[in-house]
Amino acid sequence: MSRAVVLISVVQNPEEPLRYAPCAFARAEETEMLNDFDLIALESAVCLKESGVLDEVVVFSMGERRDLLTKALAMGADRAVFVSCDSAVITPEIVAAQAVEYCGKQPDTLWLLGKIGVNFESGHTAHCLAARLGCVAVDAACEICWKGAGVHVTCESEFGIPRYDLALPCVVTADLRLAEPRFPSLPSIVKAKRKPVEMHEYDGDREACRSLRVFAGADTRRKCQFLSEEEFMEKLEPAGI
Amino acid sequence: MSEWVWIAANDAGLNDMAVAQVAQISALLGCPARIWCAPEFESDARERFPGLSVEVLAQLWSPFPDAGIASVVNARLSSLQCVAVLGQHSAWLAQSLSMASAALREPFYSRILLSHAPECVRSICANRACEAVRISGPFMGTVMPGCGQALPGAWQISEAFGSPVGALHLPTEIEFDEFSDNLVSLDRAKVVFAGGRGLGSGENFEKLSRCAARYGAGLAASRLAVDLGWCRNDLQVGQTGRAVAPEIYVAFGISGAIQHLAGIQNARKIYAVNTDKTAPIFEFSDFGLIADAVRVIDRLLEKGGSGA
Numbered sequence: 001m002s003r004a005v006v007l008i009s010v011v012q013n014p015e016e017p018l019r020y021a022p023c024a025f026a027r028a029e030e031t032e033m034l035n036d037f038d039l040i041a042l043e044s045a046v047c048l049k050e051s052g053v054l055d056e057v058v059v060f061s062m063g064e065r066r067d068l069l070t071k072a073l074a075m076g077a078d079r080a081v082f083v084s085c086d087s088a089v090i091t092p093e094i095v096a097a098q099a100v101e102y103c104g105k106q107p108d109t110l111w112l113l114g115k116i117g118v119n120f121e122s123g124h125t126a127h128c129l130a131a132r133l134g135c136v137a138v139d140a141a142c143e144i145c146w147k148g149a150g151v152h153v154t155c156e157s158e159f160g161i162p163r164y165d166l167a168l169p170c171v172v173t174a175d176l177r178l179a180e181p182r183f184p185s186l187p188s189i190v191k192a193k194r195k196p197v198e199m200h201e202y203d204g205d206r207e208a209c210r211s212l213r214v215f216a217g218a219d220t221r222r223k224c225q226f227l228s229e230e231e232f233m234e235k236l237e238p239a240g241i
Numbered sequence: 242m243s244e245w246v247w248i249a250a251n252d253a254g255l256n257d258m259a260v261a262q263v264a265q266i267s268a269l270l271g272c273p274a275r276i277w278c279a280p281e282f283e284s285d286a287r288e289r290f291p292g293l294s295v296e297v298l299a300q301l302w303s304p305f306p307d308a309g310i311a312s313v314v315n316a317r318l319s320s321l322q323c324v325a326v327l328g329q330h331s332a333w334l335a336q337s338l339s340m341a342s343a344a345l346r347e348p349f350y351s352r353i354l355l356s357h358a359p360e361c362v363r364s365i366c367a368n369r370a371c372e373a374v375r376i377s378g379p380f381m382g383t384v385m386p387g388c389g390q391a392l393p394g395a396w397q398i399s400e401a402f403g404s405p406v407g408a409l410h411l412p413t414e415i416e417f418d419e420f421s422d423n424l425v426s427l428d429r430a431k432v433v434f435a436g437g438r439g440l441g442s443g444e445n446f447e448k449l450s451r452c453a454a455r456y457g458a459g460l461a462a463s464r465l466a467v468d469l470g471w472c473r474n475d476l477q478v479g480q481t482g483r484a485v486a487p488e489i490y491v492a493f494g495i496s497g498a499i500q501h502l503a504g505i506q507n508a509r510k511i512y513a514v515n516t517d518k519t520a521p522i523f524e525f526s527d528f529g530l531i532a533d534a535v536r537v538i539d540r541l542l543e544k545g546g547s548g549a
Contacts, residue, residue: 012366014366014367014369014499014500015499018366018369018370020370025370092349093346093348115481116481118366118367118480119365119366120365120366120372121351121352121365121366121367121480122339122349122350122351123335123336123339123351124339124342124343124349124351126339127336127339127340127342127343127344127349128343130340130343130410131343131344131346131406131407134407134408134410135410136410136411136412137340137410138412139336140332140336142474156474156475157332157333157475158331158332158333158420158474158475158482158483159333159419159420159475160417160418160419160420161417161418162414162416162417163414163415163416163417163418164412164413164414164415165413165415166412175481176464176468176481177467177468177474210374211372211373211374212360212373212374212375213372213373214365214370214371214372214373215370215371215373216369216370216371217364217366217368217369217370217371220368220502220506220525221524221525222511222524222525222526222527223527224513224523224524224525224526224527224528224529225527225528225529226518226523226528226529226530226531227528227529227530228530229530229532229537229540232512232514232528232530232537233540233541233544235512235528236489236491236512238489239431239432239456239458239488239489240432240456240457
């Protein structure tokens with residue numbers, strides 16, 4: 001039977017004020033969380049497992065927050081693989097290489113992850129992963145159905161709706177409308193603490209930071225002039241309105 | 242003789258900003274640009290980039306990032322001494338170049354801000370933060386609108402792209418429902434009307450759509466409007482949707498989540514209509530109106546317009 005491997009990244013909450021260290025975001029445990037898009041991918045994998053087409057759902061993650069994986073396990077993943085390293089070192093190429101090394105032995109695998117991480121927004125990990133596995137990657141899926149020995153994926157793009165039939169292994173990235181991540185119940189959180197988590201140490205260069213530096217962008221706030229309805233309509237006149 | 246490639250697969254890669262960016266990047270990399278364009282833009286490309294090699298690649302423009310650009314890029318690169326492949330940022334170009342560079346095992350940097358030269362800086366975290374990355378070899382990337390100083394040789398790259406490691410695996414799409422575009426293109430619209438949750442229903446969004454058509458304005462939406470099924474996903478503006486830079490952007494019933502704001506910060510003037518005066522959109526707009534968006538739309542519809 002087939003299985004899914006879901007890559008999950010840890011991000012600084014984009015709703016909270018950001019703080020900066022020399023070559024990374026300043027670590028702030030209370031505002032770190034699992035990437036929304038990756039949780040959407042995980043939810044879709046768990047739903048496929050619950051419908052009986054997948055044997056197991058494995059989550060793969062890297063960094064310093066092994067404890068955050070409890071939520072992923074509580075949402076329905078069966079086990080986790082965690083590579084411990086400094087979060088400032090993590091790049092898409094490294095994630096892809098480590099994921100293939102520790103989870104890549106089985107060919108019948110559906111690889112899922114979010115289409116971007118909300119911090120670094122590279123969108124590159126899926127393609128690095130597919131290049132290493134020698135398989136196809138499709139972006140921005142909004143629907144995944146099981147079809148015989150593979151998956152039927154519907155994606156969203158700005159030019160239309162492409163639909164693919166893909167054999168396993170393949171890499172699919174999740175877009176916003178693929179699934180609504182569930183809130184794990186308290187009993188499932190308790191059970192999650194007993195699920196196996198395979199721990200590894202990152203064996204590459206532990207000093208090579210991903211970025212030279214990370215800093216605040218330009219302030220894009222504007223001074224808003226509140227107008228009455230008449231004035232507002234008048235202001236729109238230059239545009240032919 | 243090294244060179245780098247600028248992809249002008251549609252007219253965003255040929256506008257005034259693009260010409261300035263190509264000049265700046267050529268200076269930074271210390272070598273000339275080669276322009277790749279789709280057949281329908283050949284004469285435009287030759288006119289805007291006199292003196293540069295312009296190559297027409299028929300499959301460069303394809304609504305499928307997967308089928309078109311990545312394989313064309315990698316096939317063509319093997320016979321050039323190319324140190325970088327860049328283009329204007331858009332989701333489809335970013336996906337294609339990400340795929341192409343992954344097959345070549347070279348880095349991919351999206352959303353580069355040229356205003357920070359000599360550093361190579363990416364815009365991250367919904368345009369709230371920046372990341373400086375090191376250029377140590379050939380790379381592919383996309384650039385955001387905006388230009389900076391042309392500092393010669395600041396991004397010196399000594400090697401060119403090599404051959405792909407393994408074959409590029411492309412999906413075989415079985416169906417593609419292409420959007421036949423009757424709407425004013427968001428990339429070219431001078432005025433954009435956008436609707437969000439404050440409109441309340443699909444019927445009201447439909448009213449906004451008629452209003453935009455009446456005035457020849459582009460139509461956009463927040464994520465919620467798309468989630469609720471009021472409109473197609475290609476109208477979504479924001480961090481993972483489209484980025485627009487019109488003269489005037491009018492947000493009807495949009496609260497102003499940071500993900501949405503990331504897509505509109507290059508608009509010249511932002512107008513917001515919302516019943517909630519504490520909505521975050523008002524911190525990022527030039528003119529605000531505390532009113533029911535639907536009523537304002539009704540008024541605009543009554544007023545009629547010259548429309549394009």
